[in-house]
Amino acid sequence: xxxxxxxxxxxxxxxxxxxxxxxxxxxxxxxxxxxxxxxxxxxxxxxxxxxxxxxxxxxxxxxxxxxxxxxxxxxxxxxxxxxxxxxxxxxxxxxxxxxxxxxxxxxxxxxxxxxxxxxxxxxxxxxxxxxx
Amino acid sequence: xxxxxxxxxxxxxxxxxxxxxxxxxxxxxxxxxxxxxxxxxxxxxxxxxxxxxxxxxxxxxxxxxxxxxxxxxxx
Numbered sequence: 001x002x003x004x005x006x007x008x009x010x011x012x013x014x015x016x017x018x019x020x021x022x023x024x025x026x027x028x029x030x031x032x033x034x035x036x037x038x039x040x041x042x043x044x045x046x047x048x049x050x051x052x053x054x055x056x057x058x059x060x061x062x063x064x065x066x067x068x069x070x071x072x073x074x075x076x077x078x079x080x081x082x083x084x085x086x087x088x089x090x091x092x093x094x095x096x097x098x099x100x101x102x103x104x105x106x107x108x109x110x111x112x113x114x115x116x117x118x119x120x121x122x123x124x125x126x127x128x129x130x131x132x
Numbered sequence: 133x134x135x136x137x138x139x140x141x142x143x144x145x146x147x148x149x150x151x152x153x154x155x156x157x158x159x160x161x162x163x164x165x166x167x168x169x170x171x172x173x174x175x176x177x178x179x180x181x182x183x184x185x186x187x188x189x190x191x192x193x194x195x196x197x198x199x200x201x202x203x204x205x206x207x
Contacts, residue, residue: 057158060149060153060159061153062149062152062153062157062158062159063156063157063158066156066157066158066161067157067161067172067173067175067176068157068158068160068161068164068170069158069160069161071170127169128164128167128168128169128170129169129170129171130133130168130169130170130171
């Protein structure tokens with residue numbers, strides 16, 4: 001339960017930071033920053049979804065986490081790590097061919113890793129782990 | 133690996149949620165097991181088989197045994 005509450009607190013802090021960032025006018029018409037904000041919202045949405053799912057389990061008298069949910073996380077993490085290596089290779093490849101600054105590329109790489117993890121988690125959930 | 137969880141659960145008129153609560157997992161785990169999308173740990177397989185009063189090999193069957201294995205209660 002503590003971990004679930006912590007997930008909601010961290011999500012709220014991230015949203016508050018994003019709100020302050022938007023208030024400073026960073027989102028006004030800049031496509032790249034709108035995409036970054038969208039990715040942050042996607043990751044926060046994912047965390048909130050997991051938190052709500054755990055709350056529902058508590059309400060139904062189930063454990064918040066069991067061997068399947070832990071295995072899904074482990075499998076999704078390992079798959080995301082593997083895919084992220086290629087993502088960073090791609091970022092290195094385009095770094096010479098673009099005028100984007102280094103911090104923008106690093107930010108895009110980190111945001112890409114978050115998206116890759118969410119996609120891997122969805123994939124593992126959708127296709128299961130017959131031979132895990 | 134195949135399993136007979138759905139059949140055994142139906143035989144006892146249990147919902148997926150009830151079985152999940154009895155064996156200490158989330159309902160989603162029972163859904164994954166019944167659909168064959170997840171192979172349980174030995175511990176969970178043991179807990180489920182024990183709940184139904186059967187041996188593990190009577191509940192969880194390898195693909196080549198699925199059509200031939202008898203459903204025997206645990207001794």
